[in-house]
Amino acid sequence: MAVEKKDIEDVAEALGRKFDEFKKTNDKRIDGLEEEKGKLSGQVDTLNEKLSELDELKSNLEKELLSLKRPDGTGTKAASEHKAAFMQFVRKGIDAGLGDLQAKALQIGTEADGGYAVPEELDRSIIELLKDTSPMRQVCNQISVGTPDYKRLVSLGGAGSGWVGETAARPATGTPTLGQISAFMGEIYANPQATQTSLDDIFFNAEAWLGAEVTREFSEKEGSAFTSGNGVNKPKGYLAYDLVLDDDKTRDFGKLQKLISGAAGSFNGDNIIDLIHSLKAGYRANATFMMTNLTVAYVRKLKDSQGNYLWRPGLEADKPSTLLGYGITENEDVPDVAADANAISFGDFKRGYTIVDRIGTRVLRDPYTNKPYVGFYTTKRVGGMLVDSQAIKVLTLSAA
Structure with a gap:
């Protein structure tokens, strides 16, 4: 089933509810009696883990929705022929004519150490997948x-500059x-x-x-x-x-x-x-x-001097969770x-x-x-x- 924007909004809403529950439980842990803190610490860790799961799920759904919107690569006729010949090489080991098709499509030939260049479309897909992961x-x-x-x-740097009068000399500055x-x-x-x-x-x-x-x-x-x-x-x-x-x-x-x-x-x-x-x-x-991810779990518990949590969940589609207003790359x-x-x-x-x-x-x-x-x-x-x-x-x- 294809991902829809509503799926992301539902996960974001669940993320917000879980964060509210996390804050209440963590506040009780901080302010609670000594004998209560052990039990509440376990609950906080469980909620923290759930926040990580929901945050990751929302991010993955957004990536999947974006990938569905990417246009398919069409390429030139030479590129299509090169790709078809390359896949024949992968499946059967048949490379007859592959070198010539590669040269037409990519303007390169077979290198001295052997092997063939991956078709441009597949090579681009690999780079795009690497970017996603x-x-x-x-x-x-x-x-x-x-x-x-x-x-x-x-x-x-180091060019240098200076202030001068209207008719004063202007000596050379640094290079x-x-x-x-x-x-x-x-x-x-x-x-x-x-x-x-x-x-x-x-x-x-x-x-x-x-x-x-x-x-x-x-x-x-x-x-x-x-x-x-x-x-x-x-x-x-x-x-x-x-x-x-x-x-x-x-x-x-x-x-x-x-x-x-x-x-x-x-x-x-x-x-x-x-x-x-x-x-x-x-x-x-x-x-x-x-x-x-473990450090993210650590910063979720941090507060400012007014008692406000520094970490905030992303509650809208395409809006990531933030730390003091800045995104977090795990x-x-x-x-x-x-x-x-x-x-x-x-x-x-x-x-x-x-x-x-x-x-x-x-x-x-x-x-x-x-x-x-x-x-x-x-x-x-x-x-x-x-x-x-x-x-x-x-x-x-x-x-x-």
Whole structure:
């Protein structure tokens, strides 16, 4: 049954009711007698878990409704012929004429290491599915390039200026500094297996199967790399860059500012407010929090000095739940609440971090290595880079 907007509204209404129940129970826990607190804590945790389930359900329904509205890719005649030939290659291993059709459709030929480029439509679908499943792809800037590597220039400022009188001399000012940054690139691979019998079955959707298998494998590896990867044969995650206490006026380019919570393994509402306002106003307009689901459960219990909860459920379609008015991106590759953990990030990730996809996912069909299974060795070159180190801030849960 297709998702309708009313389904989302019903879930949002249930989310609101459950949040009211959560607040009442948590308030009783805070204000209750000592012997009551143990029992109420269990109820609060149960309600908190239910809030997470409803919030995730609402988000998933919104994504599903959006996917139903996406237009189908039609493509050119050459692209259609390439796709048909590629699926024949997947099912039967027949590649007669595939190289020529690939060259016409994609303007590239077969690479020396073998394999064939995934048709443009399927390749685009894989990227779209990765965006749906990868938290970093949902909020970061993404570009596609045709070369193995990617570099860009950034302005580090320093042009200088000054005040002068109407007829006073105007001496030369400083020359603005330009810096070059490079994406940390790596090749990611997956090797899903299917029996030849299943591939021969006309009711087996080989295209959907291959896309889903590759997407799941790529998404798990990519998400970790974009968040905390060390940059060795993989993207460098934003949390792998140097984290320092210096503010924007004194911090070197390419280093992120971290704020200290003041208590090992915990934080409060004031820390969240400080984190928000450590970011310049221009970045706050499109900023989002990034944390794990367990950390979201932690912040749901936080209140301001007037006793108002900082977390608010999204009670309308297309309106996400917020923390102090800003959206939350759940990323399970961010550290959970623990001593010295970089548990919460806040910023404009689209301006701060760029994901670089090399055009073309490639597949090498292998019916020999693992009989009776046919392997589809699938590779894709992808990278990541911090491009604006003022756009993202990190809260570290340390005492000092």
